[in-house]
Amino acid sequence: MTQFSILKSGSSDEQISSEQTPVPSQPTLSYPPQFNGNVASGKLTESLVEKRWDTLRLEDSRQALYDDWTKTSMFEYAQNIEHFVGTVKLPVGIAGPLSIHGLHANGDFRIPLATTEAALVASYHRGSQLITSAGGATAMLVSEGVSRTPGFAFHSLSEAGQFVAWITTQYDRCKSIAQSTTRFGQLHDINVQIEGNHVYLVFDYVTGDASGQNMVTIATNAIMQFILEHSPIEPRHAFLDANLSGDKKPNAHTLRSVRGKKVSAEVHISPRLVKKYLHTDVEKMIQFGQMTTTGGLLSGSIGINAHYANALAALYIACGQDPACVAESAVGMTRFEQADNGDLCASVTLPNIMVGTVGGGTQLPTQKACLDILGLNGTGHARALAEVVASVCLAGELSIAGAFCAGHFARAHKKLARGK
Template identity: 70%
Template sequence: MPKLNLSTRDITQFLQPEHCTSTLEQKLSPNFARSTLRLTPSPYITEKALAKRWEKIGQFTDQDILLDQQTLQNASLYNKNIEHFIGTVKIPVGLAGPLRVNGLHAKDDYLIPLATTEAALVASYNRGAQLITAAGGASAMLINEGVTRTPVFLFESLIDAGQFVAWVVTQYDHFKRIAESTTSHGQLHDINVNIEGNHVYLIFEYRTGDASGQNMVTIATNEVFHYILENSPHTPEEAFLDGNLSGDKKANSHTLRHVRGKKVTAEVHIERHLVEKYLHTTPEEMSRFGQVTTTGAALSGSIGVNAHYANALAALYIACGQDAACVAESAVGITRMEVSKTGGLYACVTLPNLMVGTVGGGTSLPSQKACLELMNLHGNGKAKSLAEVAAVLCLAGELSIVGAFCAGHFSRAHQKLAR
């Protein structure tokens, strides 16, 4: 009998002899029986629809846990944020800080609300925040912003595609008027063209003001998209509103040199004695760790190099009403640590893909609004500040976790706080 390779052994441990052909067919075949768990037709939040949903699910769990009195009183506030509503989930929120930010837009000491169920996370960011503040704060600079939607048009030939592009490039001003007629916050900033054989991708880039802007740019681009289909002298054979070139909710390398959302870079200069006091290690050890793990990131095929931006961003996004799925793209970036000329530590982060807003989305829901208000970052004119704060928060987390690895404290902290 031929020797099984590892992947074959892995499969066979699940497909044991008792899973014979007839059993597999019985277990895995489609089941067309009518489900007893069908939801009410209406997805909206009404007293009647809510009661009917709980008639279905009340046997499985305690209604008061998900639909407490405060949630019930505020239920109508969620109508623009969710469908088939049944209640709310309470996630623990902790504070990290004070975090001193010396930014172009954010210039203050901040207490950062972080929503998470991961022990040791808030403690780690709190330590990094206090270190940054003790060092005089981190400098932060928002250097670019833009949110994209990328419709694609399919033609029979490259000739047709080329003629289509020749028409498109004459239409920018008209496209801009159409797109901006749909929004009070958004501005069409640029249109780029990508030709791939007989397919044409148009990259519509917007400035979205204080909103994160994914829905905004979708609605605006949809209007232009239909105008193109109705008025182009070169009719595509097929077309789709998005051709997956935008990077929406996906890690991608394009944004490392460009932008999606808000691009921020932040740095801090930390004297040696502060590294030793707060992190119990040395600038040399942290710099060396950065070099080794950069190689590790390259070997793993990582997009960018960072320790754990996703921890900070997921906790901040959930607390503050951001689209948590955007962490998939926002957590792309680069961390760098070096020994400074004076023997201290220089550390910086660059995040080109921060999808944050202070209006719209979930930012005005009761708990999420309260978290933004803790930082004085709710409402118009605050999104650029929130992006700079988010970047410095990531920097705090990078300092803390690298320090923990260098000092041999990483596992010990989790054992102490998670058990």
């Protein structure tokens, strides 16, 4: 197969060079002189928002993004946004009820999903109905922890070793420093990774009901300042995070570890219910799982799943979580097996669920409303939310696998997405 080229047919080297050479110019959209100072800053006042829109000169966009509801509620967003101009509205649908028997989540949950993708809510609703009809999903939060991983470079491996010998004696001091920066987080472990003359320190925290990224960043920064001031070996250079944490990136390490909350969920479904809800049979579901596992390995996938990202993005956006964390949270394992009695046993394991029920965007007006629909708003609910997230992913895996097995996948998207 010939590789497609984006270069225009017949383009010469001179033409390409000319068209790709930057030409300095004044920006077509710039702030007037009176916008100096805090006008272009993160400060949120009505007059600054109005001036930003006066500069944009897009009245239709202004009416859509800066409507009356936004004007009355905008100050609730002050700690979550800079250069505010309005709010984006997304459709929210409800899937479920989804019956869950977890260590922390117990009951029938109605699942708010914010998405622009037709067929998505319908799919999760079908999977939720199936799980509930089968008696509910079993969910278990296995472990939890959020890491930050500063890196230190030394002149030699010998210096790196001396630094490690010192830092391993400083755990209690580091823990005390971390504790001084947060009421809810706790440093519970420090791991060391040596790579030549580089040292990576993995600080693992538990973060209570907060998702915890900002919490661990602030705590680790305080520890790092102590290290730089007191280390007997001065590093050549050091950075607050050296990319070992896997923050907002898919990574293989957490498949056998944890970042955020690690949850497994499973359900046992009779052949009758598989036929009723998915229009296929247990054997074909298992065949689909086997073939897609091989396909995932051939593609170099980290973990094996059909579409965790769909559930995670829709739930995270609806409930005020950081949607960028979908990049890491979508790593996990889905398995279909046949139980001794002939039932379909379906399970998911997600080791990177990054959710909280306090802090971040969880208390913004519409996001709080979605957490209220779940009954999981505020202190004491983060672990339950993680078990709900895994169970929703399980519902989605069953539904999409059933659609492929029954040959309904394209038909459903054509009907719901195109209205035909």
